[in-house]
Amino acid sequence: MNINYFKKTNLKVFFLLIFVLFFIKTAAAVEIGGNIEMDYTLQGNGDISSIWQGGAELEFYLPESSDLIPRCVLKIDAGEGKTALKYLYLRRKGENYRLTLGRQPISWAYGSVINPFNYGFAVEGLGGETTTLAVDGLNYTYLLGQGRRLEFAVDYPQNVFDSARGFTAEKMGTGFRLRLPAAGLDFNLQAVSCPVEEPLIYNNENFGILTHRFNRAGLTFKKDFDDFALYGAGGYYLFTLDNADNIDDIILQLGFDSSFYLGEFHQNKVFIQGEYMRFVNNELNLGNLMALGSGVDSISTAETGTAEAVLPLITARDLLILNLDYQRDMFSSIGLALMAETEQGAAALMPYLREDLGGGLEFRLQGSFLYDGKEEITPGAGINLKYYF
């Protein structure tokens, strides 16, 4: 899945979409909303690196009918001067189906921080932060009633067709999900097959790209017990390599979330979540899952010492995540996120403070302490300001 910019074909499609919609409903107004964001991060041990990132998201609230819904969101990276489409899709709503075509979010979250059987790689509510997976593709959902649904997704990256090789289906991703909610229980069966590209480099020469397939199938559940909720996942990973033997593994995940109240009058809410994921055969690791990326929503990458510091964490056979959030009042919370693995003892500790400053302005102060499992700790800190309009 590649980063996508304003290439000519996308620009034409974008303006064509706007043009068509204007002809359909010329009298309807288009509202614009979104957010502007600034990040400043310091990281390092000895040699300190600093990164400033700024950007914006613009959502065009386009006219929609009862059965046809368009969505358009632009993402702007001020630092690198790049603009990209975050979402651009048309959704057709039928009586018992939904068909979405274009660049769209796909979220197969089920309540865990990391869903090992999500369509790609996404993080939900880690230290209050969530990433959303966006793909160029088609999503067909058949509604079975009572919230049950069968979902089929196909994504086609930018290079699925080129003049040299023509259409290469091996570069497409596919997946399906069967969702079966019941009273207090959410149950899903999911299977995904995605390409993972590896540049073939030898002696600093690029010999092309290998395309492997990463196949995953499993089930997830979440059960509500009033005072807490229990969730889990289990399934199978199969990595079919272009130039080597296949690798497979079994993945198990178990987690819980709960909330309770502290203070003399029980007025401060505390939310706690914990989950543990393990690659049973130790053949694959979280890094394989992260390599799927977050789809096309990766407009900018930050090169810092962070990648090296977290390497032991993402290449280990297991991962423990703890989320703790303490609500000081309705405008402020402090919290802690912890990620750790048990083999080398590598860990990442991320305390944070979130403040709603009013008037659409939100502030976040975050720290990070990355321990590589040996003796090195890489500290970091960051400030984030976000304005919604």
Add this chain to the structure above:
Amino acid sequence: MIKKLVVMLGLIVFMVGSVAQADDLTADEIIERVDDNQFVESAYLEARMIIEGRRSRENAMYVFIQDNNSFMEFTAPPQERGTKYLKRGDELRMYFPEAEEAVIISGHALQEGLAGSDFSYQDMMESEKLTELYDYEIVEKTELEGRPVYILQGLLKEGKEAAYYDRKMWIDAERFTWLKEELYARNGRLLKVSEAKELQEFEEGRWYPVETVMEDKLLKESRTIFIIDHLDFGVDIPEDTFSIDALE
């Protein structure tokens, strides 16, 4: 002379009788009349929720209500726009527009405030009539801000579940709508105080609060103002408005 005396006596008896009748209303009768006004079988409303604490925030929403179901979508502020809540019976689901995914609100999360307000998810969930949930008794008849009111105390009935164990209500004795409420926990702790700041007559004799202030007594300087800008009772709502599939 005697005729005048008889007429006057008749008038006096009539007036005394009328007053005696009004004062003879039982607690259940009073609450039933309140339920007649307050209980909503179907409605559409547009409203704003102003949250005041150390800072303030205003949420705007529209709501469909029918029987035991309700659907709400936030239209403001920008960070909440598109967030939806669907209540079907005892189950509450929330739709996140960013991920375009709906999740069930876990039981332990129902105590927290809706979008940071002093109205909890559990406040939202209650859809039974007061007479079905509480046993009431009249404490006294007095006045509140110039209006004649009954003060009623209600205790949660055995086997029933509700957000509050004990409710003390100031009921307008002429309009039969609540003007003030104190909400208590089982241990007697005062949790919230709610006041109706403005009432509006929608149908003849049907008064409904269009501006309500809820104060959370467990939090310092915390209150939420709920203002109804538009309200239609008895609307015909399409069945699929409350379907889980329509949420996403």
